[in-house]
Amino acid sequence: MNSTKDKLKGNWNEIKGKLKQKYGELTEDELTYTEGQEDELLGKIQKKTGKTKDEVKSFIDSL
Structure with a gap:
């Protein structure tokens, strides 16, 4: 599985x-x-959406 960064x-x-x-x-x-x-x-997205870093990373990883 690719990392979020990849x-x-x-x-x-x-x-x-x-x-x-x-x-x-x-x-x-x-x-x-x-x-x-x-x-x-990821921090910008977190701040703007109120989601945790893990939630944002999970969403990206699910794509």
Whole structure:
């Protein structure tokens, strides 16, 4: 199974679209992904959605 980090790198456009669908309050700027900043991105999603890091990672891993 790919790690969350690998999924973010390999399938970013698809994941970004699904995150926007599930968590509509996320902005394009908040979803800006830069390699090496996976934890920062997960933190932004957590803060904006109120979900735990594990919940966000589980959602990404389920894609």
